[in-house]
Amino acid sequence: RIFFGKNKVMMVALGREPSSEYKENLHKVSKHLRGEVGLLFTNRTKDEVDEWFSKFRELDFARAGNKAPYGVSLDTGPLEQFPHSMEPQLRQLGLPTALKKGVVTLLSDYEVCKEGDVLTPEQARVLKLFGYEMAEFKVTMKFLWNSETGDFQKLMGDTAEEEEEEDDDGSDE
Numbered sequence: 001r002i003f004f005g006k007n008k009v010m011m012v013a014l015g016r017e018p019s020s021e022y023k024e025n026l027h028k029v030s031k032h033l034r035g036e037v038g039l040l041f042t043n044r045t046k047d048e049v050d051e052w053f054s055k056f057r058e059l060d061f062a063r064a065g066n067k068a069p070y071g072v073s074l075d076t077g078p079l080e081q082f083p084h085s086m087e088p089q090l091r092q093l094g095l096p097t098a099l100k101k102g103v104v105t106l107l108s109d110y111e112v113c114k115e116g117d118v119l120t121p122e123q124a125r126v127l128k129l130f131g132y133e134m135a136e137f138k139v140t141m142k143f144l145w146n147s148e149t150g151d152f153q154k155l156m157g158d159t160a161e162e163e164e165e166e167d168d169d170g171s172d173e
Contacts, residue, residue, distance in 0.1 A: 001040070001041045001042075002038055002039070002040050002041075004038040007033040007034065007037065010030065010033055010039060011030040011033055014026040014027065014029055014030040015027045015030060016030055023147060026145065028143075028145070028152040029143060029145050029152065032142065032143055037142075038139075040141075046141075046144055049141065050141065053138070053139045053140070053141060056138065056139060057136055057137070057138050058136070058137040058138075059133040059135070059136060059137070060133055060135045060136065060137040061124070061127065061128040061132075061133055061134070061135060062119055062124050062127055062128075062132075062133075062134040062135040063119070063124055063135065064119055064120055064121040064123075064124045065118060065119065066118070066119050066124070066134065066135055067116055067117065067118055067119070068113040068114065068115055068116060068117045068118075068119055068123075068134060069115065069134055070115050070134070071111070071113060071114045071115045071117075072111075072112040072113055072127060072130075072132055073109060073110065073111045073112065074095070074106055074109065074110045074111075074112060074130070075106070075109055076106050076107065076108055076109050077105065077106060078100070078103045078104070078105050078106075079097070079103075079104045079105065079106055080103060080104075082104045082129075083104075084099055084102050084103070084104060086104060087099050087104045090104065090126075090129070093122050093125055093126050093129075094110075094122055094126075095110055095126065096108050096110060112126050112127060112130075112132075113127070140156070141155050141156075142154070142155055142156050143155060
């Protein structure tokens with residue numbers, strides 16, 4: 001089973017400290033629930049899970065803040081994939097559009113983004129409306145907790161997290 005949800009809710013369910021944890025060392029897992037994370041519960045071995053996730057990749061729509069891997073330009077002309085009611089929304093996103101005989105029409109060529117641009121929310125929305133999937137969704141395992149032994153293992157992480165852990169370990173040097 002995979003759980004994605006509010007990190008604070010998952011922290012409470014697992015236990016925030018040793019006295020409130022559901023099982024031994026689960027409070028160590030809840031300390032690391034930051035950002036976009038999920039929990040995977042499985043009977044499979046670490047190697048099996050690693051192998052599956054190393055091959056798993058899905059294209060997804062880019063979000064604001066992502067870098068554009070390639071440039072996208074739209075040509076002048078009718079945009080027949082959009083109903084007439086979407087024209088104001090497209091114009092609000094910055095596209096030079098108008099209704100001509102009830103058909104949404106792009107009045108001039110429009111460059112949505114250049115290769116390497118950091119996408120704005122408007123650019124990300126335009127790319128999604130036109131079906132450009134520029135992001136890659138993948139899963140990275142960062143921690144492992146074994147329910148049989150209660151062992152908690154850090155598989156990978158960033159240095160900012162490690163520095164925070166060192167500050168939180170209670171040593172008064």
